[in-house]
Amino acid sequence: MVQKKNRPTVAAKPEVAAGPKRRGRPRAYAPDVAIGQALALFRKGGFAATSLDELSQVTGMNRPSLYGAFGDKRALYIKSYQRYREDYTVKVLEIFKADIDIRERLRRFYDAALDIYTTGDTAPRGCFAVMTVASDAIADPEISALMRENFVELDDAFSWCFRTAVTRGELPETIDIPTLSQLASATLNMLSIRSRAGVPRAELEAFVQKAVGLLCQSPA
Amino acid sequence: MVQKKNRPTVAAKPEVAAGPKRRGRPRAYAPDVAIGQALALFRKGGFAATSLDELSQVTGMNRPSLYGAFGDKRALYIKSYQRYREDYTVKVLEIFKADIDIRERLRRFYDAALDIYTTGDTAPRGCFAVMTVASDAIADPEISALMRENFVELDDAFSWCFRTAVTRGELPETIDIPTLSQLASATLNMLSIRSRAGVPRAELEAFVQKAVGLLCQSPA
DNA sequence: TGATTTTCGTACCGTCTCGCATAATATAAA
């Protein structure tokens, strides 16, 4: 189902953080960088299809180091997810700070999402949370709870957008904020899935343009 | 990540189809039944996390029989997907035949989807197509094309619903059918993901109720 | 310099993976 023949002989850069002089042999890797590389690999194939050998290769860490630094595969997966979440949270907060109207805000939101979803060295990767839910990893109660949390947070983010729009007088007070927010989340899910399925970004952007118009039209 | 210790000692029922007297030893399984069982297992864990041993157990077929009947794991996966598609197509066509208005039709559509998404011996399974896209299987060009096809077909189904509604005078001719259809597909994706993540069906049904109202309101 | 601490890197364990070779079994046809 997936080729595993490459041997890139990657070597992670040594730690840059000038610190309080750690005692033993210095690490040959930067934990942050390694997590980022692991995340990229997990986003490609998901939990089950990603082997420790591959993770070892892309991070440049050998398996024992990987284990010592992050724990087992599951722990590394969760840490990767947390990194993913932190990364896009930064982008979302940026969009929240901007002084723009609801339509522009939603457009930027979806554009930022498409930036994330369409990255990938070979093909678009979609949303890590959606991938996780759609995998066997969802059988794990802790991971399952994490994912539900993620979706609620997303709904809340959209709710904030719509609420702010009402406050600013851009939308009437009669709008159904919870439903609109979940519909906005649904749109995000759809973008994630279709981008990963190979639908061209331009096509998805065109849809976003029209969908935002529909979501932001005043109710009759 | 997933337990694999059960040994149910399942035995598939022998072929019932009275036919033209096949020549050799009769099959101990019904291919249709076996595919259904394989589908159920694939829907649980996805492609990578589902082993041939497990498939062998749930179908009651030993691995060589499995291989002889359906080909390798990938072929069996594709056949399972086709079965999945046929199963829900039957339900969709039934909803299409009914003489009902757009809101009721969409509600039934989503209810039928939730029936599928929430089935599963231990937990809800979500949508098989979404699972496939979110897995490493999407790297396979044939499977990838199959999935895009699936999404277009879904959009078309919703388009038919909205077009019919306009014809029946339930919605104005000014509505944006393509966008509404994709938004309806997005809602379906969201239901798939959240059901698999463990969000209670009642909660999702409440959302459907309101979402249908929003999708079917006349544009201002 | 020598002791201590931390990490690296090789090599390995037991298990599971997919796929298949081979033989036994059960039916229909001759």
Place this chain on the structure above:
DNA sequence: TTTATATTATGCGAGACGGTACGAAAATCA
């Protein structure tokens, strides 16, 4: 009964899997 056919059942094999034991290496500290 014999032959041909089609399936079942056992089980092997080469490799990949997640995880770890152990000693070498590289730094600080005394």
